[in-house]
Amino acid sequence: MMRRLTAILLALSLLITLSGCSGGSVYSNLRETEELSVIDAIGLDRSEDGFTLSVASGTKVSQSADAKSIALARERLQELSPREQLFFAHAKFVAVGEKTAEESLTPVLDCVERSNDLRLNTPVIIIADDEAKTLLTKTEDSVSMLRSYERECEKRGDCRIFSASEIISSLDRYGFALASRVRLKFDDKGKVTAILPDGYSLIKDSRELAHIPSKEAACVELITNRAGPFFTELELGDAKAVLQLNESKCRLEDGVLKLELKASLYELEGSAKKEELERAYSEELKSRIEKLLELAERTDCDYLKLGGWVERLRVSSELKYGYDLEA
Amino acid sequence: MKQKSEERQLMALVFVASLAPAIRLMPDFCADKGGGLGFLAPLIALPVLIVYVCILSAFLSMRNEGEGLGELIVRLSGRGLGSAVLILGSAFLLFSCGFILRSGAERFVSTVYPTANELPFAIVMLVIGTLAALGKPEALLRSAKIFSSVLLFVLAVLLLFSLPDIKFDLIKPKESVDIGGLVLAAVPTAEIYSGIFAYAAVFETGGEKPPRRALRYSVFAAAVCLLLALLCLASIGSYGAPLVSRLSHPFFTLIRNITIFRTFEHIEALVVTMWVLPDFIIFALMLSAAIRFWGLVLPGSKLFENKRVGGLICAAVAAGAMLLIPGDADSLRRFSELIVPLANIAVVWVLFPLCFAVAAIKRRRSA
Numbered sequence: 001m002m003r004r005l006t007a008i009l010l011a012l013s014l015l016i017t018l019s020g021c022s023g024g025s026v027y028s029n030l031r032e033t034e035e036l037s038v039i040d041a042i043g044l045d046r047s048e049d050g051f052t053l054s055v056a057s058g059t060k061v062s063q064s065a066d067a068k069s070i071a072l073a074r075e076r077l078q079e080l081s082p083r084e085q086l087f088f089a090h091a092k093f094v095a096v097g098e099k100t101a102e103e104s105l106t107p108v109l110d111c112v113e114r115s116n117d118l119r120l121n122t123p124v125i126i127i128a129d130d131e132a133k134t135l136l137t138k139t140e141d142s143v144s145m146l147r148s149y150e151r152e153c154e155k156r157g158d159c160r161i162f163s164a165s166e167i168i169s170s171l172d173r174y175g176f177a178l179a180s181r182v183r184l185k186f187d188d189k190g191k192v193t194a195i196l197p198d199g200y201s202l203i204k205d206s207r208e209l210a211h212i213p214s215k216e217a218a219c220v221e222l223i224t225n226r227a228g229p230f231f232t233e234l235e236l237g238d239a240k241a242v243l244q245l246n247e248s249k250c251r252l253e254d255g256v257l258k259l260e261l262k263a264s265l266y267e268l269e270g271s272a273k274k275e276e277l278e279r280a281y282s283e284e285l286k287s288r289i290e291k292l293l294e295l296a297e298r299t300d301c302d303y304l305k306l307g308g309w310v311e312r313l314r315v316s317s318e319l320k321y322g323y324d325l326e327a
Numbered sequence: 328m329k330q331k332s333e334e335r336q337l338m339a340l341v342f343v344a345s346l347a348p349a350i351r352l353m354p355d356f357c358a359d360k361g362g363g364l365g366f367l368a369p370l371i372a373l374p375v376l377i378v379y380v381c382i383l384s385a386f387l388s389m390r391n392e393g394e395g396l397g398e399l400i401v402r403l404s405g406r407g408l409g410s411a412v413l414i415l416g417s418a419f420l421l422f423s424c425g426f427i428l429r430s431g432a433e434r435f436v437s438t439v440y441p442t443a444n445e446l447p448f449a450i451v452m453l454v455i456g457t458l459a460a461l462g463k464p465e466a467l468l469r470s471a472k473i474f475s476s477v478l479l480f481v482l483a484v485l486l487l488f489s490l491p492d493i494k495f496d497l498i499k500p501k502e503s504v505d506i507g508g509l510v511l512a513a514v515p516t517a518e519i520y521s522g523i524f525a526y527a528a529v530f531e532t533g534g535e536k537p538p539r540r541a542l543r544y545s546v547f548a549a550a551v552c553l554l555l556a557l558l559c560l561a562s563i564g565s566y567g568a569p570l571v572s573r574l575s576h577p578f579f580t581l582i583r584n585i586t587i588f589r590t591f592e593h594i595e596a597l598v599v600t601m602w603v604l605p606d607f608i609i610f611a612l613m614l615s616a617a618i619r620f621w622g623l624v625l626p627g628s629k630l631f632e633n634k635r636v637g638g639l640i641c642a643a644v645a646a647g648a649m650l651l652i653p654g655d656a657d658s659l660r661r662f663s664e665l666i667v668p669l670a671n672i673a674v675v676w677v678l679f680p681l682c683f684a685v686a687a688i689k690r691r692r693s694a
Contacts, residue, residue, distance in 0.1 A: 007458050010454070010458075011454070011455050011458065089593065113570070113573070113574075116437070116438075116441045117441075119583055119584050120566065120570075120584055121584040165566050165570065165584070168566075168567075168570050169494075169566050169567030169569075169570050172569035172570055173497065173501065173567055305496065
């Protein structure tokens with residue numbers, strides 16, 4: 001009995017020494033929460049010297065550092081924050097400057113893949129015609145803006161934010177991938193006031209090969225059967241209309257890409273017949289899809305995941321009257 | 328009733344003990360060799376496992392009350408051959424114990440505690456595992472039964488939250504299916520489970536021989552293979568085979584990315600900590616099997632008369648093996664993918680069947 005008790009006590013005493021919250025812990029991993037600076041967003045840009053790493057943590061922290069490598073830049077950033085330890089495990093976004101995306105995304109994706117603390121499903125966003133540093137350091141609260149943008153994307157359903165793992169696995173498997181692209185809006189003082197969707201970047205061999213504008217990006221979602229209730233503006237002579245997508249179904253059958261749409265009329269200025277609206281809606285989406293197909297052919301990237309040759313495109317739409325027209 | 332309960336405990340022991348090597352080796356190895364369809368590897372290994380279970384069950388049907396696999400090997404294949412096999416087997420088991428200590432500590436350090444020293448984790452496991460190995464086997468079996476329920480629950484929750492994220496694009500074969508690669512990917516499942524089935528049989532000493540043992544263990548093996556296939560599917564379907572094969576711990580990376588109802592995230596530390604349980608069970612299982620083998624090789628020896636002295640020597644040898652195994656990720660990968668499996672295959676698929684064959688020949692002659 002005594003021996004058993006001794007064994008249990010010995011085992012328990014060993015467990016106490018392993019406690020992460022204990023100051024007398026046997027390992028050096030103790031981190032007090034109040035001494036951590038929890039990073040919400042990371043920005044990576046190529047610089048003349050190597051890389052610029054920017055970080056943002058709510059409204060509290062917003063800084064950047066240049067170094068020859070991402071790891072060294074991270075160390076420099078830590079030196080700028082001597083009182084608090086930068087904690088990357090909760091990073092929600094990785095922003096990348098367009099120049100970096102044009103040169104190569106490999107260092108950025110490698111950084112996420114090899115990191116012990118960053119998560120593979122962290123969303124990656126490319127900043128159009130600008131640097132990630134601009135977003136993270138010239139914004140009052142870049143993290144709230146990014147979160148709001150993410151929610152907006154989910155709601156609208158015409159653009160997606162791709163995660164690092166989605167980009168890496170697509171590059172591994174197909175040699176190309178899509179990445180979300182945003183454009184920054186500035187006020188007169190040069191401060192970022194909004195993040196606007198700017199379609200997708202087509203990445204091939206880890207480089208940004210082409211830009212798919214927002215309107216066409218919505219059709220990528222249509223073709224991959226992931227589209228949400230996004231709006232489409234139409235012009236029919238003097239009349240202007242806005243339609244909202246209700247349902248869509250896309251399939252490729254014997255070389256014919258068939259897209260069936262159901263939409264509601266959301267706004268109408270002037271007058272237009274139902275058939276005219278349906279035709280204009282079909283034509284508008286058809287022209288956007290044709291551009292996507294042309295890009296897929298030109299770049300030899302089946303980013304629409306059609307897996308087959310498209311000989312003809314057939315878009316049919318059915319319009320339901322919206323409340324605006326009835327009003 | 329008692330026999331059924333003992334059998335369930337043995338199955339729980341096999342299940343829990345296998346999780347440490349299976350999770351360490353399988354998702355990345357299966358993805359690397361089998362590509363997108365690598366998740367099928369555990370199911371491909373099932374027929375081989377069933378054959379092994381049948382051979383083992385046939386051999387164990389010859390045992391007397393109080394005899395386990397070790398006693399049976401010595402009695403039926405002769406003192407000389409039996410002792411030689413048990414010495415080689417126990418050498419492998421002690422080396423494996425060292426590897427388990429090293430790899431378990433490395434898992435902690437590389438997934439949760441990046442700046443920590445590996446030694447404290449290894450020493451704690453060595454002490455607790457040795458205490459368990461020196462105790463009664465019944466206690467180990469009962470612990471395994473309790474741990475198996477906890478671990479099954481954790482795995483079920485993980486599958487529930489990771490399987491819906493699978494992208495079927497990533498598992499579809501790109502061109503033709505590489506049958507050779509898939510067969511190679513199935514090797515770890517066959518190797519790990521045949522080994523653990525055999526080492527667990529060391530404790531199968533109950534008086535009554537379970538009827539239809541082979542059938543019941545085959546059904547159990549099928550369930551385990553299905554679970555492993557689902558775990559591999561969750562990893563490969565989420566990240567694709569090339570990425571999974573590059574990750575050191577794909578299973579724990581998958582857990583790191585799981586967010587439960589947008590409320591709980593970063594549960595990897597908890598799950599990695601739970602993987603101490605399989606480490607503990609497999610270490611204690613292998614150490615007790617090694618102690619028992621040495622007791623049979625040196626009958627009447629004072630060292631093994633008192634199990635504790637011999638047990639402590641065996642634990643010291645395991646600790647020595649742990650210190651000799653390099654701790655870097657590359658070396659551990661080489662040990663985990665090549666050295667340990669090859670040694671295990673040599674013991675389980677060459678030495679033990681040799682004893683079974685000799686026993687069968689002797690039996691036929693005497694008949």
